[in-house]
Amino acid sequence: MSNLLTSSPFASRDEAAFLAGMNEITSWHLAGCPEYRRVWPGWSAVRQLEDLPFLHVGVFKRQLWKTNASGIQHQRTLRSSSTTQATASMIALDERSSALQSRSSAAILQELVGDSLRPLVILDHSRALRQRGEASARIAAAMSLRFLASEVHFLLEDDDSIGWERLAVILERERRLLVYGFTWMLWQSWATAPIPETVRKLLDAAEVHFVHSGGWKKLEQARVDRKQFNAGLLSTVAPTSQVTEYYGLVEQVGIIFPLCEAGFYHVPRWAGVLVRDPWTLETLDDQPGLLQFMNILSWGAPYHSVLTEDLGRVAPGDCACGRRGLHFELLGRVPKAEIRGCANV
Amino acid sequence: MSEKIHFFATPHRCTAAVLPFDLEEWLRQWSGLRRQMVKHVPESFTRDEWAYLVAFLDETSLRQPFLESFGETISDSQARPSALIRPRGLIGIWLPNTVSLLGPLTLILASFSGAPLWVKAGSGSSDLTAAFVEYSLRNLQPGALADYLREQVRIERFDRQDPRNSHMAAVAKVRVVFGSDAAVRAVHTLPHPADSVAVSFGNHRSEAWVEKDALTEDRMVALIRVFAIYGQAGCTSPGRVVVLNGTDEESRALQESLVRLWPKAVRTDVPMHRAAGNVMEFQMASVQGWHAARFARNGGVVAAGSIELPPPTGLMTLPVVPASIAEAITFLPANIQTIGHCLRQPHDPEWLRLIAVTPAKRFVPIEAMHHFGPVWDGGNYWRQFFEEVEFQP
Numbered sequence: 009m010s011n012l013l014t015s016s017p018f019a020s021r022d023e024a025a026f027l028a029g030m031n032e033i034t035s036w037h038l039a040g041c042p043e044y045r046r047v048w049p050g051w052s053a054v055r056q057l058e059d060l061p062f063l064h065v066g067v068f069k070r071q072l073w074k075t076n077a078s079g080i081q082h083q084r085t086l087r088s089s090s091t092t093q094a095t096a097s098m099i100a101l102d103e104r105s106s107a108l109q110s111r112s113s114a115a116i117l118q119e120l121v122g123d124s125l126r127p128l129v130i131l132d133h134s135r136a137l138r139q140r141g142e143a144s145a146r147i148a149a150a151m152s153l154r155f156l157a158s159e160v161h162f163l164l165e166d167d168d169s170i171g172w173e174r175l176a177v178i179l180e181r182e183r184r185l186l187v188y189g190f191t192w193m194l195w196q197s198w199a200t201a202p203i204p205e206t207v208r209k210l211l212d213a214a215e216v217h218f219v220h221s222g223g224w225k226k227l228e229q230a231r232v233d234r235k236q237f238n239a240g241l242l243s244t245v246a247p248t249s250q251v252t253e254y255y256g257l258v259e260q261v262g263i264i265f266p267l268c269e270a271g272f273y274h275v276p277r278w279a280g281v282l283v284r285d286p287w288t289l290e291t292l293d294d295q296p297g298l299l300q301f302m303n304i305l306s307w308g309a310p311y312h313s314v315l316t317e318d319l320g321r322v323a324p325g326d327c328a329c330g331r332r333g334l335h336f337e338l339l340g341r342v343p344k345a346e347i348r349g350c351a352n353v
Numbered sequence: 354m355s356e357k358i359h360f361f362a363t364p365h366r367c368t369a370a371v372l373p374f375d376l377e378e379w380l381r382q383w384s385g386l387r388r389q390m391v392k393h394v395p396e397s398f399t400r401d402e403w404a405y406l407v408a409f410l411d412e413t414s415l416r417q418p419f420l421e422s423f424g425e426t427i428s429d430s431q432a433r434p435s436a437l438i439r440p441r442g443l444i445g446i447w448l449p450n451t452v453s454l455l456g457p458l459t460l461i462l463a464s465f466s467g468a469p470l471w472v473k474a475g476s477g478s479s480d481l482t483a484a485f486v487e488y489s490l491r492n493l494q495p496g497a498l499a500d501y502l503r504e505q506v507r508i509e510r511f512d513r514q515d516p517r518n519s520h521m522a523a524v525a526k527v528r529v530v531f532g533s534d535a536a537v538r539a540v541h542t543l544p545h546p547a548d549s550v551a552v553s554f555g556n557h558r559s560e561a562w563v564e565k566d567a568l569t570e571d572r573m574v575a576l577i578r579v580f581a582i583y584g585q586a587g588c589t590s591p592g593r594v595v596v597l598n599g600t601d602e603e604s605r606a607l608q609e610s611l612v613r614l615w616p617k618a619v620r621t622d623v624p625m626h627r628a629a630g631n632v633m634e635f636q637m638a639s640v641q642g643w644h645a646a647r648f649a650r651n652g653g654v655v656a657a658g659s660i661e662l663p664p665p666t667g668l669m670t671l672p673v674v675p676a677s678i679a680e681a682i683t684f685l686p687a688n689i690q691t692i693g694h695c696l697r698q699p700h701d702p703e704w705l706r707l708i709a710v711t712p713a714k715r716f717v718p719i720e721a722m723h724h725f726g727p728v729w730d731g732g733n734y735w736r737q738f739f740e741e742v743e744f745q746p
Contacts, residue, residue: 043640046642286626287625289651315632317626342625348402348583
């Protein structure tokens with residue numbers, strides 16, 4: 009496992025080592041998590057990734073999974089932001105996994121935004137940091153950039169507007185910023201918000217690297233595409249500014265799948281992706297289906313192999329962007345159909 | 354519409370029905386619609402739903418409410434009526450958000466009162482009732498039934514806060530309310546005419562009681578079909594299968610048979626998100642201690658286990674539990690509606706005694722679990738569409 013984490017996240021990898029790592033972590037969870045054992049009774053190590061056990065992403069909304077083993081100390085519970093769904097996923101964080109997850113996200117983010125320190129501006133409320141025993145996925149995603157920050161500022165006011173005056177104070181002394189926000193919030197609170205003239209002038213001279221994640225559902229409903237989104241953000245800042253998007257899910261904490269200029273999301277070498285047919289669960293090559301993600305970082309609970317309800321397709325060959333390894337297209341969520349019947353369900 | 358008198362008789366009673374239509378003509382019109390219906394399934398309906406509607410419009414089936422409520426049709430010359438019935442007046446029908454065939458079925462039955470109908474469809478769902486009426490108007494021969502559907506039936510979609518709810522309740526002589534218990538209560542507490550009638554179809558559950566020796570392959574296929582239409586979303590779907598006086602092994606054997614027979618019984622795939630969701634439900638049922646198995650193509654989950662386990666939650670998850678008859682009665686849900694049976698001797702009078710001590714409203718073969726009729730949820734609601742006049746010449 010540690011060998012996989014020592015090289016660049018998007019270098020080629022030893023597939024046998026990854027399979028061995030997945031077999032090891034799966035056995036670990038089977039030994040330490042009775043609920044997991046009930047789902048996958050009688051399992052033994054496999055020779056190919058598609059035969060590895062997985063949990064459906066929805067089971068993390070139904071109960072808090074934990075693997076108890078020596079060296080595992082559970083800490084806080086990470087909760088999905090649940091902006092569009094009624095129930096949040098719950099992930100039990102632990103020290104061992106958190107250390108690996110921090111290394112993972114740091115390595116990937118460094119590859120995306122460089123390693124120079126600059127102020128990190130987070131489009132969120134600072135109060136989200138003060139909840140005891142729990143952390144929101146949104147804050148966790150933002151704070152994964154902390155190692156690149158010379159200082160951290162939370163910029164959202166209680167009414168979800170941006171504290172432009174506070175931003176002006178930062179811009180008076182710093183001309184390079186890292187700004188993180190959920191995709192929808194960046195659009196709503198920054199790209200389409202009225203920016204005070206004094207702040208606009210300061211921003212004109214500021215080189216901003218916007219980083220966003222969280223999905224496009226609300227923006228699709230508002231008929232805003234990626235091109236419009238990027239143009240909207242970049243029109244507010246200096247021409248050398250950039251926008252970086254990544255895909256991630258709370259049930260794969262620490263794993264960041266950056267979107268490249270060729271339009272594909274890239275899988276770090278300590279993670280994996282498969283596509284499964286929703287009706288047969290057979291793995292699909294070069295065809296769309298349910299995305300399944302794997303990683304070798306998650307030791308405190310069996311979220312190391314998760315079948316999602318996101319649709320995607322693994323792209324064949326090498327990516328035009330030059331990164332090595334697995335890359336995939338994201339095709340959206342599985343469409344919901346109406347429930348028919350008369351009972352209360 | 355001109356009024357016509359029809360006569361019905363039981364061995365002890367003759368009833369005159371003054372209806373604003375000719376019953377034989379309406380029976381012909383409704384049942385004649387089937388000739389068109391069998392040719393094509395409209396987009397709004399599933400094949401199962403459409404097939405059920407076609408069967409429901411069979412002339413014999415349509416005569417059933419009159420037969421059960423007033424007796425056989427007799428000719429004028431034989432008639433010595435002691436009662437007269439006539440439509441009570443406007444019937445308001447509140448339909449639930451979880452759409453189902455209950456809308457069109459209720460509309461068809463209510464049309465045989467000849468009373469005007471005001472139907473509130475669910476605001477957050479597709480509307481099968483309006484779709485069926487539109488289909489009927491396109492395909493019925495010109496005549497009294499088409500005129501009735503066009504002029505006397507009003508279908509609207511609105512939510513529970515809409516002022517039209519109050520208006521409907523204020524003018525309806527009969528309020529038929531489907532939905533959650535809270536929704537039913539809310540409608541009936543709206544101001545309404547003092548002489549109006551309330552018909553309540555609240556939240557109910559159903560289950561199947563089976564005996565191992567009665568479970569032929571055909572009957573297992575029937576059990577799958579009756580479950581697969583709506584899964585746990587149907588108030589008349591089997592919420593669980595109780596293997597009477599069975600063992601854990603017999604439950605498991607039934608589970609295996611149901612898995613094997615699923616492809617024979619169900620020819621269409623569930624929607625993609627349901628297939629994916631069934632993987633989750635399979636895993637959660639396993640976590641809860643059920644011995645779970647997935648049906649072919651992730652069409653659903655069948656979970657064998659103890660009757661005392663917390664019920665699995667999946668919309669398409671069917672629990673199979675062994676239980677003695679006493680346990681089966683003890684563990685019946687308080688809001689049990691239908692017990693579908695597959696028994697060696699269902700005519701044994703002992704079943705009458707047993708069902709009498711349960712709150713069940715129906716005890717029918719599993720094949721008939723979804724069969725909607727004039728008697729529902731504990732009473733003959735269809736008869737309530739008419740008022741009765743004592744008539745002594």
